[in-house]
Amino acid sequence: MFTVGKKVNQKTLLNCTVLVKYGLIPFYILGTALILMFLLFSFIPVPFMIFVGPYMAIILSVVGWLILIGSAPFSIVYIMKSYKEGIHGKALSIVSGILQFFFAFDVISIMILTLKEKQWKKLTFTILALLFTLFLACIIGFIKLLFTIF
16 A cells, blocks of 8 residues: 555554544444334334335445445555564454454454554543443343333
């Protein structure tokens, strides 16, 4: 990867990768919520909603995957450069490269590589704590909803 004729070092690629992948987290959360919402619309007793829900979920999934593919180049170049410099092993690099094409697993693999390199620790742990808090809030909300229904 070149910018204005200069080679980009591995540290710069890591910074770009972290910026792009961690920036995708809100997109994943919003996309998942929208997909679930449209799938739930399938159960509304209006005939056209039976068809709209699944089709919109598929369209949103395809658009999300295209955005995921657009975010992969920095990650793949970073993984290749890290492997060539001996920072990450062959198996880890291959698995991480493949995971760059799957939702959520791309971010998780970059988190693992980042922590293995001992870079961006505070940011990574902060994001993990926020995601865990969001997960707990969703579980508690779901349990409260079940208790109000039953």
